[in-house]
Amino acid sequence: xxxxxxxxxxxxxxxxxxxxxxxxxxxxxxxxxxxxxxxxxxxxxxxxxxxxxxxxxxxxxxxxxxxxxxxxxxxxxxxxxxxxxxxxxxxxxxxxxxxxxxxxxxxxxxxxxxxxxxxxxxxxxxxxxxxxxxxxxxxxxxxxxxxxxxxxxxxxxxxxxxxxxxxxxxxxxxxxxxxxxxxxxxxxxxxxxxxxxxxxxxxxxxxxxxxxxxxxxxxxxxxxxxxxxxxxxxxxxxxxxxxxxxxxxxxxxxxxxxxxxxxxxxxxxxxxxxxxxxxxxxxxxxxxxxxxxxxxxxxxxxx
Amino acid sequence: xxxxxxxxxxxxxxxxxxxxxxxxxxxxxxxxxxxxxxxxxxxxxxxxxxxxxxxxxxxxxxxxxxxxxxxxxxxxxxxxxxxxxxxxxxxxxxxxxxxxxxxxxxxxxxxxxxxxxxxxxxxxxxxxxxxxxxxxxxxxxxxxxxxxxxxxxxxxxxxxxxxxxxxxxxxxxxxxxxxxxxxxxxxxxxxxxxxxxxxxxxxxxxxxxxxxxxxxxxxxxxxxxxxxxxxxxxxxxxxxxxxxxxxxxxxxxxxxxxxxxxxxxxxxxxxxxxxxxxxxxxxxxxxxxxxxxxxxxxxxxxxxxxxxxxxxxxxxxxxxxxxxxxxxxxxxxxxxxxxxxxxxxxxxxxxx
Numbered sequence: 001x002x003x004x005x006x007x008x009x010x011x012x013x014x015x016x017x018x019x020x021x022x023x024x025x026x027x028x029x030x031x032x033x034x035x036x037x038x039x040x041x042x043x044x045x046x047x048x049x050x051x052x053x054x055x056x057x058x059x060x061x062x063x064x065x066x067x068x069x070x071x072x073x074x075x076x077x078x079x080x081x082x083x084x085x086x087x088x089x090x091x092x093x094x095x096x097x098x099x100x101x102x103x104x105x106x107x108x109x110x111x112x113x114x115x116x117x118x119x120x121x122x123x124x125x126x127x128x129x130x131x132x133x134x135x136x137x138x139x140x141x142x143x144x145x146x147x148x149x150x151x152x153x154x155x156x157x158x159x160x161x162x163x164x165x166x167x168x169x170x171x172x173x174x175x176x177x178x179x180x181x182x183x184x185x186x187x188x189x190x191x192x193x194x195x196x197x198x199x200x201x202x203x204x205x206x207x208x209x210x211x212x213x214x215x216x217x218x219x220x221x222x223x224x225x226x227x228x229x230x231x232x233x234x235x236x237x238x239x240x241x242x243x244x245x246x247x248x249x250x251x252x253x254x255x256x257x258x259x260x261x262x263x264x265x266x267x268x269x270x271x272x273x274x275x276x277x278x279x280x281x282x283x284x285x286x287x288x289x290x291x292x293x294x295x296x297x298x299x300x301x302x303x
Numbered sequence: 304x305x306x307x308x309x310x311x312x313x314x315x316x317x318x319x320x321x322x323x324x325x326x327x328x329x330x331x332x333x334x335x336x337x338x339x340x341x342x343x344x345x346x347x348x349x350x351x352x353x354x355x356x357x358x359x360x361x362x363x364x365x366x367x368x369x370x371x372x373x374x375x376x377x378x379x380x381x382x383x384x385x386x387x388x389x390x391x392x393x394x395x396x397x398x399x400x401x402x403x404x405x406x407x408x409x410x411x412x413x414x415x416x417x418x419x420x421x422x423x424x425x426x427x428x429x430x431x432x433x434x435x436x437x438x439x440x441x442x443x444x445x446x447x448x449x450x451x452x453x454x455x456x457x458x459x460x461x462x463x464x465x466x467x468x469x470x471x472x473x474x475x476x477x478x479x480x481x482x483x484x485x486x487x488x489x490x491x492x493x494x495x496x497x498x499x500x501x502x503x504x505x506x507x508x509x510x511x512x513x514x515x516x517x518x519x520x521x522x523x524x525x526x527x528x529x530x531x532x533x534x535x536x537x538x539x540x541x542x543x544x545x546x547x548x549x550x551x552x553x554x555x556x557x558x559x560x561x562x563x564x565x566x567x568x569x570x571x572x573x574x575x576x577x578x579x580x581x582x583x584x585x586x587x588x589x590x591x592x593x594x595x596x597x598x599x600x601x602x603x604x605x606x607x608x609x610x611x612x613x614x615x616x617x618x619x620x621x622x623x624x625x626x627x628x629x630x631x632x633x634x635x636x637x638x639x640x641x642x643x644x645x646x647x648x649x650x651x652x653x654x655x
Contacts, residue, residue, distance in 0.1 A: 190390040194404040
């Protein structure tokens with residue numbers, strides 16, 4: 001039977017198209033427009049073609065040098081956050097109670113950091129880690145360990161990573177907890193019958209069943225940490241020196257500090273493409289096994 | 304291999320009203336095929352989980368070969384269980400799934416491999432050994448669950464908790480006969496929980512019929528059909544179920560409310576309680592002589608026809624012999640040897 005065709009249906013998508021145009025498409029194209037021009041005072045613009053992009057992607061230039069430095073820092077930061085938050089989140093979710101009053105209590109406690117606005121998180125840690133009056137900073141220095149995030153790059157890194165772990169591990173925990181709760185009891189009972197210990201249960205049941213939520217957790221945590229701006233900006237302002245100047249902080253310096261709109265536009269486009277590419281590659285590789293399963297089921301049905 | 308016995312076993316769920324399982328004594332012989340049959344909520348799954356150790360009974364003991372295992376956890380009881388929904392370990396191959404219980408018990412690789420291949424052969428999974436378990440159909444997944452029980456040669460009993468629920472109808476039959484076949488080859492105690500009488504009657508040597516936490520009858524499929532010990536068994540087994548007519552008794556005669564008298568094969572003592580006469584539709588037929596009845600409708604079940612009747616105000620189902628039209632003045636003939644008397648729902652033995 002032929003499907004009825006009515007082109008007036010396109011009219012129904014129009015509101016969405018308009019909304020997306022104003023919220024995403026037009027601002028995006030403005031950025032693209034800036035990225036191929038050089039700007040001077042008095043709103044004067046000159047055509048620069050792909051000049052900014054070539055400069056940006058060449059580490060030997062001034063612009064390229066600072067871009068790649070910030071990129072490696074941001075990648076390191078994201079990597080550290082994922083390496084700590086994902087295993088820690090899984091571990092914590094495994095220890096949470098499965099029934100009783102403890103469920104609600106621990107979920108509320110865990111959700112608290114997620115409810116705090118970014119700049120407040122930054123302020124909390126900025127004070128918390130201060131060596132003179134901060135509880136953490138003063139205590140660590142009191143133990144005889146030299147710790148000053150305002151002067152020592154390593155201390156600054158430890159502070160911003162610890163802050164991100166404090167802020168976002170809960171998200172991983174909550175996602176994993178939801179994933180664990182969705183596993184039917186029969187799996188645990190079967191594992192008991194099969195004589196599996198805690199580690200075997202984790203490897204054979206829990207981890208595979210968490211694969212989907214972990215994919216989401218890794219994607220969310222990668223994107224968020226790769227785009228992080230407010231918290232480290234409040235705590236370290238990108239310093240000491242440029243030690244914690246991540247891509248986003250560098251971008252703001254370039255665009256708003258130096259008002260180099262052309263360079264900043266080129267940088268934000270490349271920044272955006274990196275996030276898109278990494279997420280796409282990650283998603284494609286982790287879900288490949290699952291689509292194989294779907295095809296397998298299809299063959300099963302076809303036999 | 305084990306003989307399983309229950310000693311004053313009972314269970315009440317914490318917070319639940321009353322007993323989920325009323326006190327019982329029972330023995331299941333080694334290498335027997337038993338079915339626990341009953342409607343949802345009758346306690347059959349509770350009883351199964353008590354055997355496997357997933358539930359600890361609130362009273363009484365469970366004995367395997369005379370040894371008290373009530374306090375033993377599941378993994379030390381050496382039982383295997385196949386669940387309602389197929390449980391396979393997704394990321395493993397079929398081979399790894401089957402080897403999992405052996406690996407957990409520290410069996411060396413070479414003998415484990417041989418066991419796995421032997422069991423895969425029994426189950427018809429040999430060709431799928433190196434496929435990923437999650438890519439298989441529900442029936443094959445259930446075979447894997449069963450296989451994880453069979454690989455352990457010391458397994459005391461294999462428990463099935465409504466294992467065919469999610470299997471396609473045409474595969475149900477195949478899997479059921481393979482199970483029966485398997486039980487002949489591997490003499491291990493098998494306990495099969497189901498609410499489907501066909502599954503229970505075809506699988507089991509002995510069927511344990513349960514209702515509201517109580518075992519109402521244990522018997523061979525024939526016994527359940529021929530001599531239901533309880534009104535519930537008569538109703539639950541057979542389609543349609545057994546007919547029950549309220550009646551009064553006078554020696555070897557039953558008197559129906561309308562005044563009709565039916566001769567019984569044996570005499571009965573004076574009985575108290577609510578008395579009923581029970582007979583299966585298979586042994587009651589419509590014909591030209593017997594008790595006058597009114598026909599309400601005829602159900603054609605394909606292989607046979609069932610007449611729904613009104614017998615002096617009580618509903619009744621009888622067979623309509625093949626090729627026979629509905630008589631103008633229908634009368635009901637009962638096979639006297641198949642008549643049973645029930646007092647308050649329980650079968651009463653007659654005198655001689």
